Structures are given as structure tokens and as C-alpha cells.
Amino acid sequence: MSLLSPARTMMPGALYRRNPRTLIRLFITSTAPTVACNSHIIKSCRPLSGLCLPRSSLYGFSYSTHSAMAAPLTVPEPIVHDVFEPRTGTLQYVVADPATKSCVIIDPVLDFDDTSRNIDTDSADALLALVRKHGYHVERILETHAHADHITAASYLQSRLAQEQNHKPPIGIGKRITQVQKLFGERYSVVPAEYKTVFDILFGDNETFSIGALTATVMHLPGHTPDHLGYKIGDNVFCGDSLFNADIGTARCDFPGGNADDLFRSGKTLLSLPEHTKIWTGHDYPPQDRGAPEPWMTVHGHREQNKHLRDGVSRDEFVALRRERDAKLGEPRLLHQSLQINIRGGRFPQPTASGHRMLLMPFKFKPKDLQW
Ligand SMILES: [Fe+2]
Numbered sequence: 001m002s003l004l005s006p007a008r009t010m011m012p013g014a015l016y017r018r019n020p021r022t023l024i025r026l027f028i029t030s031t032a033p034t035v036a037c038n039s040h041i042i043k044s045c046r047p048l049s050g051l052c053l054p055r056s057s058l059y060g061f062s063y064s065t066h067s068a069m070a071a072p073l074t075v076p077e078p079i080v081h082d083v084f085e086p087r088t089g090t091l092q093y094v095v096a097d098p099a100t101k102s103c104v105i106i107d108p109v110l111d112f113d114d115t116s117r118n119i120d121t122d123s124a125d126a127l128l129a130l131v132r133k134h135g136y137h138v139e140r141i142l143e144t145h146a147h148a149d150h151i152t153a154a155s156y157l158q159s160r161l162a163q164e165q166n167h168k169p170p171i172g173i174g175k176r177i178t179q180v181q182k183l184f185g186e187r188y189s190v191v192p193a194e195y196k197t198v199f200d201i202l203f204g205d206n207e208t209f210s211i212g213a214l215t216a217t218v219m220h221l222p223g224h225t226p227d228h229l230g231y232k233i234g235d236n237v238f239c240g241d242s243l244f245n246a247d248i249g250t251a252r253c254d255f256p257g258g259n260a261d262d263l264f265r266s267g268k269t270l271l272s273l274p275e276h277t278k279i280w281t282g283h284d285y286p287p288q289d290r291g292a293p294e295p296w297m298t299v300h301g302h303r304e305q306n307k308h309l310r311d312g313v314s315r316d317e318f319v320a321l322r323r324e325r326d327a328k329l330g331e332p333r334l335l336h337q338s339l340q341i342n343i344r345g346g347r348f349p350q351p352t353a354s355g356h357r358m359l360l361m362p363f364k365f366k367p368k369d370l371q372w
Pocket of ligand 1: 241
């Protein structure tokens, strides 16, 4: 794919700051008052025919500074900071109201090294630094679903922010998380007392809430998981693992409660939004010929190019290709760790008498009926 393919020419102006763990890009939507380049960011970019190029060779992609599709300015638009966590390919978001500096954090990552089993907070601390730098007030921490590939930093951030801003931001997730907690609580022997009250808000379908002067609307987008939500804020939808970049397509549907039929419907719900609507994805795993993560694509772009859900792909075709693909996928590397922590909202099990915090790991036998 050319660097200036139709998809990429619709990408926003992008300014990068690289730290050891995360790629932080500030994106300001068309109605934001100014582009807040600090000197470091300006140094990392050079203008070339309207392009802003990151210096990093690892993420050396170009983005047009102007959208090819002008969005009608009918609703207040947020400032969106996408922060890429490369170990798990997760896109974390800080979405702010430029008028009041209220913001939400969506799908934050807690760093986990599965070799050493060390937890650290570099990625989450980078989000806190970003919030501090811009003078934001975090009103809520939002999860799109119970992730199976990374551990959420929601609980850590809530605790830190309660101290820093004298307000404990509630953690919100979809109301169907209770089904997911019950299912995996039983599977991993997590007692209900450890997960029952860890989420402060259980969103209903189509519920709305404010972020300063902005309005966010909750969209139920089942398929990848049954509890899965998207958050529509202005002309942006933070769709979690519903849609991935067009060259990847969609997320797997083979977790318990996942369903390819549901994902097809959820995808079509997203792609029936106005064509200029930006769909911000929860992960990106850029192939070599693309190289850099791309956080969003318009509805128009997906309808033309999405590998799985572009216009013309039928429900039956989608379900067949999703099932065929899912049958070949291995388990996510952090599946068991993620689920056991994430149904607890990012909290850890109580220490044992020996002082260790323990998780359960199921064994598999090959052949399945192996006995001795
Ligand atoms: Fe997921």
C-alpha cells in the first residue's frame, strides 16, 4: 500500500512523542481551538507538502494534515490523544473537552512482563503525565470490554487520580460485564466478593453521559465479546475490538459469548453512521508494509476498504471467513492473566499466607485424553 493511499490521505494531522514504552500522538479535531505543539513535538516533525512526518524510523509514516472529507460541524468535538502500547498493540485514548478540559481515559494498559511476571506502570504513568501536562480533569475511566490480551490499568489510575485530582473517577463498563465476570469467575475460581463492586458504572445500551460540554453515547457492539461497548463522542466512535484497521478487518469472535453474526451486525451498525465519522480502534497490529499503527479510519474508508466488512460482503461470507480465521488463531499470550485481573477491574488477588498474589493457569493435555 502506498504511503498516500486513499485511506492514509484521510488521516488527521499527527504529532508524535516517543517514550520507551508508548507512542503518543496528539490529534486535535477540526473544531479544536489550536494545535498544541510543544517544542519536542515540533522537532520530531517536518512539513512536506502538508505532511507531518515522525522522525522515528520505527513509526516512520506520513499523515495528511487535512481530512479529505470535511465533517459538518454540528456537534462539539473532542481533543483525542491516542497512545499506542506496542507490547500488546493496544490503542489507549485520552478524550478531552477543549472547553472545560474534562476528559475520559479509554482502555488503559497495565504493563506485564510474562517472562518475569513483573507488573509495572510505565504506560499508565505516561497517561497520567499526559493528563497533567494538558491540565485535564479525568471524569471517568472507560473500558470497552473485559480484555483477554492485556491487563487493564483502570484500578491503578483510579487510585492515583483520586489522590492527584481530589476526585475518584468512576470506572465504567457495559452492564453485561456481570455475565462475563460470572463465567470467568467460575472458571478461574474467583469468588464474587472479589469482582462484584469493582466497576462503578454499568452502562445500559444507548445511555448518554457528559464529558464537560461533550456528550458521549454508549453503543452496545457485541460479537468480539457479549459485553462489548463503543463510546460515541462527537463524530468519533471508540469501538474497542469491534473493527480493526481496514487491512486487518475485525476482531476474533471465538471467546466465550463471542459471535460472528453479532459482530457482523455491530460492524454494520458502526458503518451505517455518517461517512465522515471516525472509528477509533482498540488495537492495531500493523503489517510490515504499513509499519506504523493507525488509530482511526472514517466510516467511508472502512466501507470502501475494510478487509472483512467493506460494502458488498454478505453476512454469510463474513461469518464463514471469521469462523475459518478464528479456528486457526492461538490463545492470546496473556489470556489467563488478563481475564482474571480484568474481571476484577484491574485489581489483584489478595496475597496468600506466604505473601504471594496468585493466579490459576489451566493445563492442556495432548492428546486430550492423556492419563497416567
Ligand atoms: Fe479484546
